Amino acid sequence: MPDRSIRIGGASGYWGESAMATPQLLNADVDYLVYDYLAEITMSIMARAHARDPAAGFAGDFISAILKPHAKAIAAKSVKIIANAGGVNPASCGEAARAVIREQGLDLKVAVITGDNLLGERDEIAAAAPKEMFTGAAFPDKDRIASINAYLGAFPIAKALSEGADIVITGRCVDSAVTLGACIHEFGWSASDHDLLASGSLAGHLLECGPQATGGNYTDWEEAGDISNIGYPIGTVSPDGSFTVGKPEGTGGCVTVGTVSEQMLYEIGDPQAYMLPDVVCDFSQVEIVQAGLDEVHVSPAKGYPAPDHYKTCLTYGEGYRGGTYVSFYGIDAARKAQKFCDNVFVRANKILRGHNLGDYSETSVELIGAESQFGDYAAFHEPREVVAKIAAKHSEAAAIGILLRELTGLGLATPPGLGSFSGARAKPSPVVRLFSYLTPKDSVTVTIDVDGKEITFQDEQGQGFNPAAINRPAPPQNPREPESAVTVPLVRLAWARSGDKGDKANIGVIARDPAYLPYIWAALTPESVAKRFGHFIEGGADAAQIDKYYLPGSHAINFLIDAVLGGGGVASIRNDAQGKGYGQILLAHPVRIPAELAEKLD
Structure with missing residues (x-):
């Protein structure tokens, strides 16, 4: 196993994030840049775009904001790029990347990984009717399904890199796989190296949300300083799975035990059973230590064999939603806002009944600034300004349109103090629901296309995991009641x-x-x-x-x-x-x- 460490820059945490990370990290002597663009809602948006245009359905800003302006620097510095920018259409994303490379006269190989998109098997999946893995809910109406994607792992990425790829584009993979794939390739980790795979996955988990590891969304937010120039995270990973987290010199933000610890716990469930396609991770004994200014050391994690299924996420439409924000200020601002919202629904409901549209399936009013949502923890002073958020759901877009029209139509009959800053009236938008279930690994075939060379890839089958067998640490002992x-x-x-x-x-x-x-x-x-x-x-x-x-x-x-x-x-x-x-x-x-x-x- 090589003894050198590798430097991986986390350059994107979601579709639409600022493109400032790429030039920043290219100047920081990294070996890899990794980009995470996808979430469940992103997949449904891309699926709708692909349905309208067969060439669409991927993160276009990966091409326009990353490759076009920076491909020459990427080639000159020999930096490898790994991105799940392919969305529901990795092939088109790959072709767009190759077109940029040809236009700029560069010698870079592009690999495209497919196989995660199961929408073409919708009828067969609906016939099998799997239950929702968390709630046990029944399978939705197949005609309302927008996307179906299995969450692939890191080994196909490592295989693409071993085939000489300089740029690897995937569809839906787990967020941390873009980092773990680089580690597997560089260090020769195998499917049985469970602790190493868990450690590489933790490195990926810390990098996947970009500046959330370097002061973004941090409890001690004032320590982050100049967030307009916040530094994006760099993970320096060692072959033993330990790593440090830092950021480029001269950038804003901060890297502390707090920023890194917060990100480790971000969006996880059971920290001893964080399940990924390549490994089941246990982060419970990981130690996070300040190693220097803006440098934090993270110890290796514990791992267990990979599960025998891929988590699969399906999105489907369930009617429409709509709403907006308005403000009230001055005396009795909160009571005025509540009065306004109540009467918007009175008016809208009268019109619904006149059109035989039925009631709204769900309504919501939140008075932001009045702390109305905090129950027993409400403030004891009368706020002088609040923002009222009013929204509803309905099976028909027309019903949401009625609500939005009455929201603006009550403007002259309102209690005093109404204000708003807006352009065009808000519009109804689809309600997109998530349905998660498990797909056996042996039913998914992955294909890797390296500039026309196609390779069929089959993941290790893994095994079932029993959370009841986890050895839980003893909780802290309850302290004695102090005298004072x-x-x-x-x-x-x-x-x-x-x-x-x-x-x-x-x-x-x-x-x-x-x-x-x-x-x-x-x-x-x-x-x-x-x-x-x-x-x-x-x-x-x-x-x-x-x-x-x-x-x-x-x-x-x-x-x-x-x-x-x-x-x-x-x-x-x-x-x-x-x-x-x-x-x-x-x-x-x-x-x-x-x-x-x-x-x-x-």
């Missing part, structure tokens, strides 16, 4: 990061000091977390399903809250449909600590 105690908000003791897993939200909480963890563990019970988020949870706090996990290596806790995002993604009409702000809500949670410990807080 004070109550402080969680933010004084911890960092937090939250995100979405379908209709579930995860909130990772990391103690700033190991000494704080027993008090945090004791204070943050599933019951207290349920109470804080009860207004979001379907059925309220009493119906909450919350899992609590312990990560002793990073002095952290991960909560996974079910049915808390109103369907999640574009299926939701919530203001925060992806739970991105949930960590900030939890950071206000009270924690009792000894008075002498409180005296040592910064």
Whole structure:
């Protein structure tokens, strides 16, 4: 196994992110640039575009903003590119990349990986009628399906690199695979090197969201400094699976134990059973240590054999949604906003009945600034300005159009203080739901096309995984009740990061000091977390399903809250449909600590 490390730059975390990372990282002597463009909603958008135009359906800005302006520098510096920019049409993305290379007279090989797109097998899949893997829901109407994609792993990427590819373009693969594929190729890791694969996957997980590892969305956000010039992350990975996270010199942002720990817990469920196509990862004992200014060392993770199925995500349409934001300011702003929203629905419902359209299937009003959504934690002062978000769902686009028309049509009959900044009236948009199920690996054939040379690839079959067999670490012991105690908000003791897993939200909480963890563990019970988020949870706090996990290596806790995002993604009409702000809500949670410990807080 080679003893040299490799430097991988995380250059994109979603479709539409700023293109500033590529030139920044090209000047930082990296060996690889990796780009993650895809999410479930992205796949459905690309699928609709491909249905309208057979040449569309991929991340066009990968071609226009990355390859066209930077291909010559990429070639000159011998940097390898790995991107899941192919979306639902990797072949067209690959042809566009090859056209750029020809136009610029460069000698770069392009590999295109396909096989993840199962939409052509829709009828057979519908006949088998798999159940939704998390909720047990029945298979949706096949005529409403927009996309079906198996989440491929990293070994096809490694194979493409071994065939001499300079640029590897995939369709739907797991986000971390673009990094793990480079590690497998460079270090010769095999399918049985479970700990190494888990460690490379963790490196990919930290890089996949770009500057979220370097100060973006960070609890201590002021430490990030100049975010207009934020540095994108560089993972320097060693053959033993350990790695450091840094950023280019002279850039904004920061790389600390907090930024990296937050990103490790971002959008994961069970940290001891983080399931990927190539390995089942256990991050619970990973240690994260500050190694220098803007440099953090991450120890290897633990891994278990790969599962025998691919997670497969299907998106389908379920009616329409629409809404908008308006503001009210001045005296009684919150009550005025509520009055306005209530009467918008009164008017719209009268018109619905006149057209025999039926009621809205779901409605939502959130008064942002009034803290109306926080129940027992509401502010005790009267806000002088609020933003009202009003939205609804319906099976017919016409019904959403009626709501949007009445939202603007009530403008002269409103209580005083209404304001808005907008152009054209909002329009109805499709509700896109996610349906996840498992596909046996032996039923998916992967093809790798390296500039016309086609290779058929079959993944290792893997084996079933039993979460009940996991050896769980003993939780922190409950601390003794101190003689003198004070109550402080969680933010004084911890960092937090939250995100979405379908209709579930995860909130990772990391103690700033190991000494704080027993008090945090004791204070943050599933019951207290349920109470804080009860207004979001379907059925309220009493119906909450919350899992609590312990990560002793990073002095952290991960909560996974079910049915808390109103369907999640574009299926939701919530203001925060992806739970991105949930960590900030939890950071206000009270924690009792000894008075002498409180005296040592910064």
